[in-house]
Amino acid sequence: MSAPSVPIRLPANQPAQFYRGGAAIAALRSASSGATVRAEEFGPEDWVASTTTLFGREPEGLTRLPDGRWLREAVEADPLGWLGRDHVERFGSSTALLVKLLDAGQRLPVHFHPDDEFARRHFDSHFGKTEAWIVVGTRGENPTVYAGFRESLDARTIADWVADQDAPTMLGALNAVAVEAGDTVHIPAGLPHAIGEGVFVVELQQPTDFSLTLEWRDFLGEESKGHLGLGFDTALKALDTSAWDEQRLSGLIRRTAGKGTATVDLLAPDSRPFFRADRLRPTAPLALDPSFAVLVVSEGRGRLTAESGDVHEVSTGDTWVVPHAAGEFQLDGDVTVIRCRPPAPRP
Incomplete structure (x- = not known):
């Protein structure tokens, strides 16, 4: 399958x-x-x-x-x-x-x-x-x-x-x-x-x-x-x-608590060979590139919108797994998401 x-x-x-x-x-x-x-x-x-x-x-x-x-x-x-x-x-x-x-x-x-x-x-x-x-x-x-x-x-x-x-x-x-x-x-x-x-x-x-x-x-x-x-x-x-x-x-x-940008790289540089994590707080629809990812919704409500137009509502307490095959999608809403990913495949 x-x-x-x-x-x-x-x-x-x-x-x-x-x-x-x-x-x-x-x-x-x-x-x-x-x-x-x-x-x-x-x-x-x-x-x-x-x-x-x-x-x-x-x-x-x-x-x-x-x-x-x-x-x-x-x-x-x-x-x-x-x-x-x-x-x-x-x-x-x-x-x-x-x-x-x-x-x-x-x-x-x-x-x-x-x-x-x-x-x-x-x-x-x-x-x-x-x-x-x-x-x-x-x-x-x-x-x-x-x-x-x-x-x-x-x-x-x-x-x-x-x-x-x-x-x-x-x-x-x-x-x-x-x-x-x-x-x-x-x-x-x-x-x-x-x-x-x-x-x-x-x-x-x-x-x-x-x-x-x-x-x-x-x-x-x-x-x-x-x-x-x-x-x-x-x-x-x-x-x-x-x-x-x-x-x-x-x-x-x-x-990182005081960092107010839409995307914040959360981890120390030495972690990059092992994994990646960023905090997402969209002020406008935020485009996310194709990648296997784990999403933890720590606060608020928002939407994940796929290239196909499919919309998935997300809210506090949700955890999501995103296959690479999901392609690019957008995150928007009054929401805070921690996106966790494996290390970049090309060091």
């Missing part, structure tokens, strides 16, 4: 997780007539247009289209229609992207992700897990994320912290970054990090579920889930133990 030539509105897709959250997802999604939401305490992630499964839990995480097919199967059946020729020449039938809504109902554990080379060697995967966060909401006092060690550390010190499960010391070793809606943070593979309670993000990442968790005891219950079966001696080889001072850290962060 060929790819559809129209955007497709998607329901919520919330596989069970080990940490609490989901209230902000439920609140956002409740405004959308096209979404059914699971608001249980352990539904903190909504995997949008996902062709990725949770580690060791196939087929959990996959998106099912309204016609009953898995999105992954649909893309594999017609990669050119879904992704475009240039993308397929570079990435094959992989979308090269996973988008999530992530609502931290509690602080996440200190963890990190492997890069492409480590993932190829140890997980037989083309992709590691570089990611980025677009903060769309916060609650509580001092919403905070944590990224990078404040001082350079040796592997033995970190291994001792992990063996002792010294959570306060691990968290205290990281830079604490205050965030508000409109802030974005790029998280390179290897960088230790955590998201604080009350932070609600749209997360872009490479399409894997490889999380190596230093602080496993109070979250995962089993040490093997922390190192994904590799053993920490091996897993820690993927960890960035270097120091991230304020100047270096600033290269990962953008503050």
